[in-house]
Amino acid sequence: MMIRGVVMSVLLLQATGAERVTFTTPDGSVLAAQFRDAGRGTPAVLFFPMCSRGAGDGWVPVADRLRGAGVSSLIVTYRGTAGNVTGKGSGDQRGQDADAALAYLRSRIGADAPVAFAGSSCGVWIALRTAAAHPDGTRAVVALTGPHSNEQREYVGKTTSLAVFSGGSTAEPPSPEWARALDEASPHPASRAAILDDAAHGTDLFKVRPALAEDITEWLVAQLRIAG
Numbered sequence: 626m627m628i629r630g631v632v633m634s635v636l637l638l639q640a641t642g643a644e645r646v647t648f649t650t651p652d653g654s655v656l657a658a659q660f661r662d663a664g665r666g667t668p669a670v671l672f673f674p675m676c677s678r679g680a681g682d683g684w685v686p687v688a689d690r691l692r693g694a695g696v697s698s699l700i701v702t703y704r705g706t707a708g709n710v711t712g713k714g715s716g717d718q719r720g721q722d723a724d725a726a727l728a729y730l731r732s733r734i735g736a737d738a739p740v741a742f743a744g745s746s747c748g749v750w751i752a753l754r755t756a757a758a759h760p761d762g763t764r765a766v767v768a769l770t771g772p773h774s775n776e777q778r779e780y781v782g783k784t785t786s787l788a789v790f791s792g793g794s795t796a797e798p799p800s801p802e803w804a805r806a807l808d809e810a811s812p813h814p815a816s817r818a819a820i821l822d823d824a825a826h827g828t829d830l831f832k833v834r835p836a837l838a839e840d841i842t843e844w845l846v847a848q849l850r851i852a853g
Contacts, residue, residue: 648729659700661692668739668849669697673748675827683828686838694846699730723755743767745827753777765848770800782810789816796824
């Protein structure tokens with residue numbers, strides 16, 4: 626059954642145009658990811674999924690649509706999940722892992738291509754942190770039903786070039802407050818908050834509200850295609 630499952634997973638990745646890749650972090654950890662290639666020099670999105678088990682494919686509905694629109698993407702997985710080898714580093718490794726993921730993405734799309742970051746649940750903090758750490762070429766962030774720090778909200782407020790799409794669910798407080806706070810802080814005219822009534826968390830919202838994946842895709846394409 627395990628072999629059959631692996632084969633089916635590979636076939637699924639091929640069918641959606643995804644490539645299973647790995648990249649190495651500074652402490653020697655090998656992390657797995659899904660790369661969708663729209664061509665060198667294309668804009669790209671780096672996706673950070675929820676931390677719940679089985680959530681690694683949560684961003685696929687958006688990533689597949691982006692590839693069709695000519696945008697590459699990389700969906701990362703976290704330490705301790707399937708396909709990853711944990712290194713010897715201690716403490717919080719999320720920042721260096723995100724930096725390594727971006728470096729890999731840059732190796733595929735080029736150093737000057739515009740990028741965006743998207744996170745759901747725990748991935749929101751990582752997406753915003755990575756955007757602040759790598760401002761050059763960064764156009765947008767998607768923050769879906771996840772918390773952010775005061776420092777991150779302040780960064781959004783002073784970064785006029787950064788557009789933010791924030792999402793929350795009224796069935797899952799305080800996510801609407803998180804989403805509205807980022808939207809209100811952002812001076813970018815394209816920033817927006819989507820507050821939904823659907824009872825789902827993070828990228829699980831795409832299962833009950835498929836149109837949300839379409840909205841996010843269209844928004845990301847618009848931000849990444851704007852001449853910088």
